[in-house]
Amino acid sequence: MADPILSIRDLHTYFFADEGVVRAVDGTSFDLYAGQTLGIVGESGCGKSVTARSILRIVDRPGRIVSGEILLRRADGSVTDMVKLPADGREARAIRGGEIGLVFQEPMSSLSAFHTIGNQLIEAVRLHAPLSKKQARARAIELLAMVGIPRPEQRVDAYSFELSGGLRQRVMVALALAGEPRVLIADEPTTALDVTTQAQILELIRSLQRDRDLAVILITHDMGVIAEMADDVVVMYLGKEVEKGPVDAIFHAPLHPYTRALLRSIPNVLAEPREKLATIAGSIPHPFARPRGCPFHPRCTEAIQGLCDVAFPETFDVGAQQAAACHLLNKPAA
Amino acid sequence: MSTVLDVRSLRKLFPIRSGLLSRVSGHVKAVDDVSFTIDSGETLSLVGESGCGKTTTSRCILRAIAPTSGEILFQGQDVAKLERRELRPLRRQMQMIFQDPFSSLNPRMTISEIIGEPLLVNGMTDTAERNARVAELLELVQLPSAYLNRFPHAFSGGQRQRIGIARALALHPSLIVADEPVSALDVSVQAQIVNLMIELQDRLGLAMLFVAHDLSVVKHVSHRVAVMYVGRIVEIAPTKALFASPGHPYTEALLSAVPVPDPRRRASRIVLEGDVADPSNPPSGCHFHPRCRYATDRCKVETPPLVEIAPGHAVRCLRADEISLKGVDGGHTTN
Numbered sequence: 001m002a003d004p005i006l007s008i009r010d011l012h013t014y015f016f017a018d019e020g021v022v023r024a025v026d027g028t029s030f031d032l033y034a035g036q037t038l039g040i041v042g043e044s045g046c047g048k049s050v051t052a053r054s055i056l057r058i059v060d061r062p063g064r065i066v067s068g069e070i071l072l073r074r075a076d077g078s079v080t081d082m083v084k085l086p087a088d089g090r091e092a093r094a095i096r097g098g099e100i101g102l103v104f105q106e107p108m109s110s111l112s113a114f115h116t117i118g119n120q121l122i123e124a125v126r127l128h129a130p131l132s133k134k135q136a137r138a139r140a141i142e143l144l145a146m147v148g149i150p151r152p153e154q155r156v157d158a159y160s161f162e163l164s165g166g167l168r169q170r171v172m173v174a175l176a177l178a179g180e181p182r183v184l185i186a187d188e189p190t191t192a193l194d195v196t197t198q199a200q201i202l203e204l205i206r207s208l209q210r211d212r213d214l215a216v217i218l219i220t221h222d223m224g225v226i227a228e229m230a231d232d233v234v235v236m237y238l239g240k241e242v243e244k245g246p247v248d249a250i251f252h253a254p255l256h257p258y259t260r261a262l263l264r265s266i267p268n269v270l271a272e273p274r275e276k277l278a279t280i281a282g283s284i285p286h287p288f289a290r291p292r293g294c295p296f297h298p299r300c301t302e303a304i305q306g307l308c309d310v311a312f313p314e315t316f317d318v319g320a321q322q323a324a325a326c327h328l329l330n331k332p333a334a
Numbered sequence: 335m336s337t338v339l340d341v342r343s344l345r346k347l348f349p350i351r352s353g354l355l356s357r358v359s360g361h362v363k364a365v366d367d368v369s370f371t372i373d374s375g376e377t378l379s380l381v382g383e384s385g386c387g388k389t390t391t392s393r394c395i396l397r398a399i400a401p402t403s404g405e406i407l408f409q410g411q412d413v414a415k416l417e418r419r420e421l422r423p424l425r426r427q428m429q430m431i432f433q434d435p436f437s438s439l440n441p442r443m444t445i446s447e448i449i450g451e452p453l454l455v456n457g458m459t460d461t462a463e464r465n466a467r468v469a470e471l472l473e474l475v476q477l478p479s480a481y482l483n484r485f486p487h488a489f490s491g492g493q494r495q496r497i498g499i500a501r502a503l504a505l506h507p508s509l510i511v512a513d514e515p516v517s518a519l520d521v522s523v524q525a526q527i528v529n530l531m532i533e534l535q536d537r538l539g540l541a542m543l544f545v546a547h548d549l550s551v552v553k554h555v556s557h558r559v560a561v562m563y564v565g566r567i568v569e570i571a572p573t574k575a576l577f578a579s580p581g582h583p584y585t586e587a588l589l590s591a592v593p594v595p596d597p598r599r600r601a602s603r604i605v606l607e608g609d610v611a612d613p614s615n616p617p618s619g620c621h622f623h624p625r626c627r628y629a630t631d632r633c634k635v636e637t638p639p640l641v642e643i644a645p646g647h648a649v650r651c652l653r654a655d656e657i658s659l660k661g662v663d664g665g666h667t668t669n
């Protein structure tokens with residue numbers, strides 16, 4: 001396989017609040033390749049968005065990257081560690097919206113209500129390419145057409161509140177593409193949308209990826225979307241990457257008890273009517289009350305007393321591509 | 335099984351006002367000729383895209399808003415026509431479970447006060463009697479009685495939803511209206527609440543109207559499903575029939591868009607073009623025709639009636655008996 005375009009190495013991002021330290025991302029490593037989609041999945045608060053924001057160096061205070069590397073392979077083949085760049089420096093700003101594009105969950109709060117979508121696109125285009133206003137406007141219309149917005153010549157002068165949720169999310173994708181990125185990070189890009197509109201946006205991301213060999217990080221809590229879109233998957237729980245592997249292995253040979261429990265508990269359109277779901281006992285612990293040992297042990301049906309509640313599990317490789325952080329995998333070699 | 339709720343030709347128009355004099359310049363047809371029944375012990379789900387009229391339908395049934403026309407027969411009485419005073423005893427019998435367990439509970443009341451309030455308001459003034467009933471309700475929703483004197487902020491989303499359910503059950507209702515009750519919850523907690531709702535309903539024989547946009551959840555909870563599109567029911571059927579052999583092109587597209595949590599079943603989806611229609615200016619004829627892959631010229635002019643195609647399975651499509659559509663249990667998946 002080619003070299004990864006982005007490599008995250010043992011990333012730790014913490015928030016230092018008055019009440020204590022939230023270890024929002026606490027040891028995550030993964031590789032992203034051109035033309036591939038990496039899915040990051042997990043329940044609320046597990047650190048998906050903070051991972052994305054760390055990569056872009058836009059973590060809000062009182063949070064900061066404590067350790068780790070974010071290695072971006074540039075177009076010229078050199079490698080830049082994003083962690084070492086000043087977050088507000090020229091280079092980090094050029095990479096944000098340039099080589100790495102971002103689509104957020106809520107288009108309403110990320111799009112300005114005071115500027116037309118055209119002006120926002122023109123600004124984004126000119127930030128990363130030396131174009132005249134007129135050229136940039138033509139490019140903006142081109143971008144709107146590319147993301148499937150009907151009548152782009154007219155829509156370019158519309159305000160975001162004049163558009164439906166689906167069209168707004170397409171504008172967000174157009175904005176993310178303005179800097180000709182090689183990496184696209186989409187954080188819950190379809191969570192606020194109807195299934196029919198979700199299908200449109202996912203199809204759009206898929207086709208853009210095919211055409212431009214984009215590397216995509218798709219963040220979602222929806223296992224269905226992951227199954228549909230991802231090549232590789234990272235499963236997170238309480239800031240920890242508990243399992244990662246190819247999508248087929250994650251769904252058909254999951255290693256971590258949390259992955260297994262999560263898969264059993266999701267509702268399925270193929271279920272029998274009135275069929276009950278398997279449940280995971282308890283709920284996600286409060287970020288300030290992270291359990292000792294394995295973060296999942298209080299809810300784990302397979303936990304080993306005296307081990308899982310005491311020691312943090314290492315990550316074990318299983319085969320060439322799959323790995324999970326669970327004591328159960330620590331079997332002496334046969 | 336007896337019919338608890340019988341909704342007939344329900345209509346709700348919202349006036350659109352414009353200009354200096356706030357003249358009514360048009361109407362949003364939020365609910366347009368909606369009819370269905372729900373039996374005791376039965377869950378009927380209402381599904382459809384945002385703005386299709388699901389919440390408006392539920393609010394009319396609860397008489398939170400007055401319907402424009404139609405009948406809402408609840409235990410034989412027409413809720414749509416009763417005066418406020420006459421409504422009171424009926425209101426006790428129909429309870430609501432909300433989407434957002436965070437904003438629907440009063441932060442200054444303890445759990446025992448929150449669940450006991452409807453009891454107190456309805457005349458159960460004896461504290462010991464009330465506390466006993468509250469304890470019983472907590473047990474019903476599987477919360478420890480040690481929680482009685484805590485405040486809602488100390489609870490997780492799933493626990494708050496259990497509290498909301500306990501409160502709704504306090505007065506032995508015969509109908510529960512649940513508007514997106516699990517959409518704000520995490521997957522692992524959602525499963526707990528879905529199971530709880532199935533169990534309680536089986537145990538208490540409640541009729542339930544379940545409003546949701548997640549078709550996977552709907553498959554798990556419902557006996558029957560009604561699909562709405564721009565204020566109208568376009569298909570209503572027993573759950574299994576609706577998912578396996580939909581009769582309306584919109585239902586087919588909706589089902590096809592649901593992501594299946596299995597990478598080996600990646601499907602070629604029907605991707606609907608365009609947006610859901612505007613209920614203040616719906617398309618002529620069949621409202622779905624501009625997005626329908628089966629539409630003919632006739633569909634632009636004729637309004638399709640809701641026609642029964644099998645027992646209990648009705649469809650609002652002019653071409654229902656000519657076209658054959660794919661469901662999710664059948665062979666539309668690849669691999």
Ligand SMILES: Nc1ncnc2c1ncn2[C@@H]1O[C@H](COP(=O)(O)OP(=O)(O)OP(=O)(O)O)[C@@H](O)[C@H]1O
Nearest residue numbers: 015022024043044045046047048049050051060287
């Ligand atoms: N600005 C902040 N200050 C303090 N803590 C924060 C801040 N932003 C995030 N966190 C904490 O970091 C943890 C991870 O949050 P993050 O937003 O990454 O979760 P997520 O996986 O994206 O969840 P969701 O599915 O709800 O979007 C959470 O415990 C959250 O409370």
Ligand SMILES: Nc1ncnc2c1ncn2[C@@H]1O[C@H](COP(=O)(O)OP(=O)(O)OP(=O)(O)O)[C@@H](O)[C@H]1O
Nearest residue numbers: 348362364383384385386387388389390391547613
């Ligand atoms: N009080 C109101 N005044 C005017 N229009 C309204 C009012 N309430 C609802 N509507 C309109 O009626 C239509 C139906 O809205 P409703 O809230 O019933 O949809 P819904 O199916 O519940 O959607 P969602 O899935 O987004 O909750 C929408 O077009 C909405 O804008």
Ligand code: SF4
Nearest residue numbers: 620623626633651652
């Ligand atoms: S009536 Fe015509 S347009 Fe409407 S759903 Fe049927 S085929 Fe499609």
Ligand SMILES: [Mg+2]
Nearest residue numbers: 048049050187
């Ligand atoms: Mg997030």
Ligand SMILES: [Mg+2]
Nearest residue numbers: 388389390513
């Ligand atoms: Mg609603």
